[in-house]
Amino acid sequence: MIVSKLLSLSMALIMSASATTSSGFDMDYEGEINIYTGEPIVDEEDTEQQTVAIADGVTYDYEQNEYTYTLPNNNTISVRSNVPDKMITTKSVSLYYDSDILAKLYLDGEELDTTDMDLTEIEDVGSYALVISDADSEYQLLSFTIVPEKTGMISNYQMPDGFEIVEVAIDDEVQNISDKKIAKMKNDGDYLVSYKCKASKVEYVLKVTIDHTPPALEIDGVDDDGRAHGPVTVSGIEKNDSVTVTKDGEKFKLDKEGYIKMPGKYEISVTDDAGNNVTREFEIKFYLDRQGLLFGLLALAVIISIVVYMVRARKKLRVR
Structure with a gap:
């Protein structure tokens, strides 16, 4: 009986790890995890409903661990993602939307060719913006930034809308928080920024080594x-x-x-x-080193010798 329970628990843990990895949710999540499902543990009152509103046109799905974004005045067009708008992460990002939606994905201001791109696992470093077009206009629906674990790309982390900082530690020292909306990251060091969504209570963490020191060229x-x-x-x-x-x-x-x-x-x-x-x-600039100077002197000596020889030869011809 005991062995059976241990085997069941082991299988649950393996399935949990597999589910977390395959869904891509383990990006920056920090907090208690259900060992059987791999999903975040939140207050019971929050799990009574499957979705919660984060902001206008933005909802979070507890079961899918995803954010859904809809266009203003057009809720028939939606995009799902494992990250909230304006998030900075070191992990891959997943995007889901219908193929008939007119969407453009930009990386550092340049439009990407997404024809053969796997949007469920975006990994390249840089700042992204997803622009959706409808009949009347274009609208930036979602933006996010992927940074390496060691980076000089960011000096401040402006929290996504509806999120607030829980704790900031630099080199394992917890900092005093004066502003729960901005994590200042101007100094070099190992940073751990914990923050949560006020509506869903889901907590995330950004772990990066900040290095703003330029190469010592x-x-x-x-x-x-x-x-x-x-x-x-x-x-x-x-x-x-x-x-x-x-x-x-x-x-x-x-x-x-x-x-x-x-x-x-x-x-x-x-x-x-x-x-x-x-x-x-x-x-x-053009210059003469020792070797060049030596060759130059030798060449000059040869030229002088030739000139002297020719002058003497002419004098002998005149004497005759």
């Missing part, structure tokens, strides 16, 4: 005016940094020592693993 041998009259040494590039170098507008490969001596106009762009970027431009 250093370029030696360049004057304040951005010119160099000799070799240039590039340093301060870390292992996980992404580096792009161009010379006179063409791609240029930087050697391991970061040593550049060829004359030309250069641009170096370094982006760290948090997305912080530094770009520097400089120009190496």
Whole structure:
């Protein structure tokens, strides 16, 4: 009997984990979870109804763990999502809407081609906006931002409408909250922002490492005016940094020592693993190094020798 109960509990836990993963709801949820269903535990009075109104035209479904958005003055057009409007998350986002709905999805201001895109698992980092068209106009129905777990993309987190901050901790130290609508994230550190929906009582958490420090790119041998009259040494590039170098507008490969001596106009762009970027431009003017100077002196010596030889040869011809 005991063994049977243990096996049933184990199967329930496995089914719970599977259900949570497949539905995509485990995005940023924090709180008690029913071990049999994998769904969030809320007050009994809230579970008496399946849906709850979050804002005008927005409802939350406890059973599906989804938000439904409808167009103003047109509730026949709706979009379902596992995130509320204006949410910042490190997890994937799911969108559901009928194929006959005229919808455009933008990423960082650029329209995406969603023809072959899996909208049930949107993972690319950036700021998204879903715009729906009806017979009369276009309307931005939903927006959200996906950030990596280490990021310099955000300095403040403005809570979604109808949500409020529960707790903010930086490097495991709980902070005093003066504003329950904005989580300030300007300083570097490990952040844990807990917040909840006031209507549904469902609680979420955003866990990120904030890094606003730009790459420590250093370029030696360049004057304040951005010119160099000799070799240039590039340093301060870390292992996980992404580096792009161009010379006179063409791609240029930087050697391991970061040593550049060829004359030309250069641009170096370094982006760290948090997305912080530094770009520097400089120009190496034509110059003679020791080797070049040696060859120049030798060439000059050869020319002088030839001139002397020719002058002497002419004098001998005249004497004859």
